[in-house]
Amino acid sequence: MHVGILGYELDDFESVELTQDGRHLGHETSLFVLDDVSCRSSARTGVEPLIAGEPVSKFDIILSRAQIRPEATQLDYDRYALLCHVEGVTVLDPADTYLEAESKFLGLQRLAAIGLPIAPTRSCSSLAEIQEAIDDWEHVVLKPSFGLGGVDVERIFNLADGRAAAERLLRKYRLLVCQPYFPHPQGDVRVTVVGDQAPLIVNRVPAASNWKANVNMGATATAITADPELVGISKRAAAAMGVTVAGLDFLPTKEGYKIVEFNNTPCWCFADEAERRHLVETVFEVAETIHRSSC
Structure with missing residues (x-):
């Protein structure tokens, strides 16, 4: 099969690994980004989408880890959507599924609507609203x-201490996600879901110097056997969002684990080689199954 990897960036670890492992699995695999997408007039189709000057119709499958940039959302969405209507x-x-999954507000709303345990969430567009959240939740x-x-x-x-940070975010984004x-x-x-499987589950522990459980900020990630309930919740969440490869982030609370984020471009660079190989092979197996069923 001819598989295109729509990368977050050309040097994004996961995008590069998908490309390389796809070739090892026998696929003709190409890596590109949204800036490589264009179109031209066509006598057969009217408008023909292109990837780096080549017709999109040459591909069988496109696996997306696209970067939808906040400052270029409309342009990025247009380029992405061009890829999605080629017979x-x-x-x-x-593109529409992917863009909706980018939104933390929409993702959490949809997961709550089917009864999944999300963290309390509200929007804040002013310091007064942030203060109200602090009054209700103490720390946010x-x-x-x-x-x-x-x-x-x-x-x-x-x-008193966080005003500068809050004002900076309000200036930059205008509307913020606020959670306790x-x-x-x-x-x-972090439960990584691929189709109806969960090939990678890790415990991410923040670095001593940082409260965030993000690997790119120094957190350590260790593979674990997760509670089957969390795996089931994660699979339901991915299915509800229509996302093929998803990452669910759970935090422990007094009321049990809560979903704080749904991710449609989960990373796995922290996993060992065998875990990464298993995950990537699962991605290709699921993609091939979906493609065959649509033909």
Whole structure:
């Protein structure tokens, strides 16, 4: 099969590994980014989408880890959507599904609607609303609805000390996701779902110098056998969002584990080689099954 890997960036670890392992599995595999997508007039189809000048119709499957940039959302969505309406080409996941999954607000709303245990969540567009959240929850976490990797995620204990951080985020994003802060010195649980399987489950423990359980910020990740309930919740969440490869982040609370985020571009660079190989092979197996069923 001819498989395209729509990468977050050309040097994104997971995108590169998908490309290399796809070739080892016998696929003709190409890595590209949204900036490589364009279109031209076509006598047969009217408008023909291209990837780096080559027709998208040459591909069988496109696996997406696309970067939808906040400052270029419309342009990125247009380029992405061009890929999704080519006969015979399976895109995982389609642009509309992917864009909706990028939104933390929408993701949590949809998961709560089917009864999954999300962390309490509200929006804040002013210091007054942030203060109300602090009054209700004591300590809060603020972050953008579109974002990943722990970037621009701030813990606010009180506005006397956290005003500058809160004002910076409000200026940059205007509307923020606000959740109570749940202390997690023993880390969180990340369940990676591929189709109806959960090939990688890890406990991520923050570094001593950082409260965030993000590997790119020094957290350590150790493979664990998760509670079957968390695996079941994660599979239900991915199915509800229509996402093929997803990462569910759970934090422990007094009321049990709560989903704090749904991720549609989960990383696995921290896993060992055997774990990564198993995950990537599962991605290709699921993608091939979906493609064959659509033909």
